[in-house]
Structures are given as structure tokens and as C-alpha cells.
Amino acid sequence: MNRLPRSRVTAEEVLDGLTMAVVAVDDGLRITMLNSACESLFGISRRMALGATLTDAIPHLKPYEDRLRTAQASTTGFIERETELRRNGDPGVTVDWTVTPFAGARKPGLLIELQSLDRHLRISRDEQLQAHFDASRELIRGLAHEIKNPLGGIRGAAQLLEREYPDDGHREYTAVIIREADRLQNLVNRLLGPNRLPQKAALNVHEVLEHVRQLVQAEAPAGVSVLRDYDPSIPELLGDREQLIQAVLNIVRNALQAVDGDGRIVLRTRTRRQFTIGAVRHKLVVQIDIEDDGPGIPPSMVEKIFYPMVTTRAEGTGLGLPIAQYLVHSHGGLIECRSRPGCTVFTLYMPLEST
Template structure:
């Protein structure tokens, strides 16, 4: 039996297959290797960082430069649990860092392995939220069934009364009953969300975002700035156009309500590598950030805003975000929120599938 020739697997192929972020530096603390997971973690490009000093290529390591240099000089590695890495303008990363000295061609270097604690916490939280969301959705389905049956009876009785007593006084009462019943039925239907599976096709994510941006721009006061920060290298995604538009529109309208008559909203896209969502690992995902300069989400509400009927606005229904989360979940994605006064970011993650 003739065997086929196996393709050669390089060290870079192995590194890029890891979910652990890996960065190696030479004796001058210049970046010699970086894998895809580290590119995504630090939001840097391999082409730009290779050969550059690590503290310039990845500013998160500026406070740790002396310790890394000491590890090179002494040939002694170290391990840091739950190390906080941050730089201006980005969220703090919490990682378990393992630094191991090595020798290549009689020249010393360091291998840095980073396992994100935030990632494990998020995977666990995502699973819990998904279970809670599924449980609440089943509860809503049961309640909706119990509510819609008597609503139909009430509406039918009001229509019969309208035919039985056609005078204007009774007609006014029956019209109020029918109108309120229809309002409640629409509310129940919105709680249930779409009753069809996503009809997916290949789409340009930026074309969808521009469509939503134009819709919201037409509603926004003149003083509200809607900015764009798109990554043009992101490939097309396989999604249901109408469902993704609805999901993004709900979040963007919330941002518009948060900034009021004067503020800034930014639509941002980035490619993310090696992410795990709902127990599934994705080599490449698109991250859509909707950032606003509003007053922020109260800390005690941040874990509750995706539940039905929970809202921070007096006039809100509490259905927009749960519906968006459901639509994104049905695409294998996730919506996350982080917030502080003056900066709230909703991040939508969608898998980039190949066809």
C-alpha cells in the first residue's frame, strides 16, 4: 500500500494551535515568537511586533521589564498567578504567567506562557448564563401560552359586544379592550422572540453595521456623534441578516438612550482568535463593540440586564437585550457588557465560519 507524503508541521503551526498565549523574547527582550492566541489577547499584529522590544510591542509588560531582564540574567524562571496586565485605553487582563528561560545557539531567551483567568471565568459564566437564559425562556413560553389563551377569549368577547351594542358609547369601551389585548399579545410575542431558525448566508458584517448605523443616525439628535472604527481585514460571516440587524439595532438604540441629547457612540470591529464560547472553540471570531459615553450601567445590574423584563430605564420594557442575546446565541455567539461612568461597551462575538 502506498502512503501519501505528510506535510511538514512547523513549530509556528503548533504554537498557533494552542489556546494558551505564547510569546518568546531573545536576550535583548525583543519579541522572537508570538502565537495567534497572544495576538488576539494583546490585540497586536505578528508582522509588527516581531523583532521589536517587548515593552514597545506589548506595552502591558512595561511594569515587568526589570523582572524579565533579571530572569534572562540569572537564567531563572518564575510563575505569577492572577497577574494584572494593563495599558492605557484597554481593559485589564488577568493571566497566569509562566516564564521559562531557554538557550538557542548559546544565546539565552525567555518563553512566556499566559493563560487568561478572565477566559476561564467567562467560559464558566457563559455556561451559567446560558442555562439561566434557557430556563427563563421556557418559563416565559409556559406563561405566554397561559396568557395568550384567555387574551384571545377576551378579544373575541369584546368583538361580540361591539356587534351586540353598536352604539358609540359601548364601542368606545370595546375598542379600549381590543386595543389593550392586542398590546399585551404583542408584548408576549416580543418576549418569545423569533419562532424560526436563522436563515444564514454569507454577509459582509460592515454592510450590516452601516445599515443599522444609518437607521439610528436618523433617530439621533444632531449633537450625538456616531463614529466608526472598522477592521477592513475581517472576512465575510455566515449569519441571518435580519436577525443580526435586529440584535445590533437593539443594543445601539440602548446606547442612544444612554447618551441622551449629547454624547458619542462608537461602532468598532476586531478579529479575535482562539475564543471558547458555550463549550465550543472558535479559531476566528468577529468582535463588534458598541461603546457609548453615557452614565453607565449600575454595578448591581450588570449581571441582570440580559434577563427579560429587567431594565434601568423607567420607560424601558426590558426585552431588547434579552432578545439580542437570544439572537446572537442562536448564531453560536455571545454578548458581553462592561461599564463604568462615561464608558459602556457591549461586545458582540460572532463565529467566522468558512463555507
């Protein structure tokens, strides 16, 4: 009888192959095992974490220390859904997690399994934002069509009146009508955004950012500094140079207005691996952060700032961010925003390579 070959895959290799973070602790809540997904989720080193207490190695779990000790003492596990775990000053991670006591042990430890939900929540949020954006764009197209026709008639009638009554008294009024009709026409065109598809070619993202930095630095007050924090190893991406300059420029100018003559703007680039944009998983994306130390965006406005005509400034048009979002989306990218007083970050994710 032929025997099946023995598997050479170890339990540790199986655990490291899981996308779910797994960590085991002993009766003193000291870490005895953790897998690669756990290292990635919390940004920790296995070598440094083994033997350390759970809450020292993973500060995100510090608020749950008492509950974990209770679960251990009573040998009763628990399940939590959509829990946001935070470490001081860092963005949180959202997880579903399960705590299971080791059965049959005299001094029971705990097995903790954590499934990151950030990717799934991002996909859902991206799809919702894209649906809202598409709906808004269709509404604007319909309104633009209804506005353009009467505007053309008003402008044409004003030109006829100008020829019919060429004296200065009448010309003053017809000039106002023509000028305001042209202003409304330009506003409608800006609402519609660019009317051409991206003309993509290989380009250096830092060349785009440097062009924007020089433009903004020239118009910035003396008290504003525009700093760079670039990763020089980022490869070229395929994009439309002019459209990407416009997208970044719109966001940086918003940051310039936010710091109000005295502050700091930082342009930062990094790469992210295995990153999902919409429903597409990309091997490699470039992450462009535009950070300012202004007063921040009110929480009630963060989810609305990409809608047309929504602005936090009395003199603003509310078109810069929607146009930037449209341009980045047309390149298969994504814009996200996070804000608190003293730190607002707009992040652009652009695909470098996709699966």
C-alpha cells in the first residue's frame, strides 16, 4: 500500500500563513506565540514581543487587560465585534476579536484571534463615496445642461441689445449681463470638471509634487513653510501630469488657506504593499500625504467635503476637492482625509502595480 508523503509544513508555518492575527498568552498574560499577521497588524516585532506581557507588547489592548484577566480566571472566553483598538497618537485599527481560554490547562492561558476589518470597511466606504460622487456628477451634468441653454439665450439677447442701443448708458447694463453670464458659464464648466480622459505616460511623482511645491511656495506668506519628506525609491507611475498637478495643487492650496499665513505644510511620499482601492487589490501603491497644522476640519464636515459646493470657508466655492477627487479616481486612485485640531492629512493612493 502506497503511503501519502508526510507534510513538511509546521504548525508555525500554518499560523504565519493566516491573514488573521493570532497571539497566545500564558497565565501571567505573557506572550508565548504570535504570527506574522499579528506583527503586521500592530507594527510589532515577534522577537521583542515573545516573553513580554501582552499589554506592554501590544498597547492597543491595554484597556482590555482587566477583561482578559477575568476571562482567564473564569476560563470563559468572549467575542467582540467592530472594536477600535488604539495606541496613543496612532490611527486605530478596527477588528473583530475572539478570546478563548486553553481547555484542560491547570494554569490556563488565552488564545486571542483578531480579524482586521479596516480593509473591508475601506472597500465599503470607497464604494459608498464613489456612488455618491457618481450620483452628484450626474445631477450636475443635468443641471449644467438646463443652465447652459438659458445662459446662452441671455447672453445673446444682451449682445443684440448692445448693438441696438450702442450708447454708453445702455452699454453699461448690457456689459454687466454679459459678464455675469460668462461668470456663470465658467462656474458650470468648473462644476463639470475636466472634459477629457487622462493622457497617461510614465512620470515621477516627486516631479509633480515639486512643481506644486514651487507654485505654492511662491504664493505663500512668509510665515508658511512647505516641507518635503520623500521616499526616493518610489518607481514611476502612469498618469496624466497636468491632471495630477491640478489634483495635488487643489489640496495644497486648501492647506495653505487652512494655516492662514502662519504654519507648516508637509508633502510626504511612501509606498504601500497589497493595498485595496475599491474592489481592486494592488501589489504596490504610492501614498502621498498632504499634511497641515491648521485648525482642522469639523467632524461633521469630514464626510461631506468631497461633495460639490460644500465648503468651510465663506469665500470658498467648494469645487477644489471634488475636482481633485474626480481626477484621482480617473487614475484608479483614492483620496482619504483624517483631521483633528493641529493636524489635517489628505492622503492620495495611486496604483503603481496591480494584480
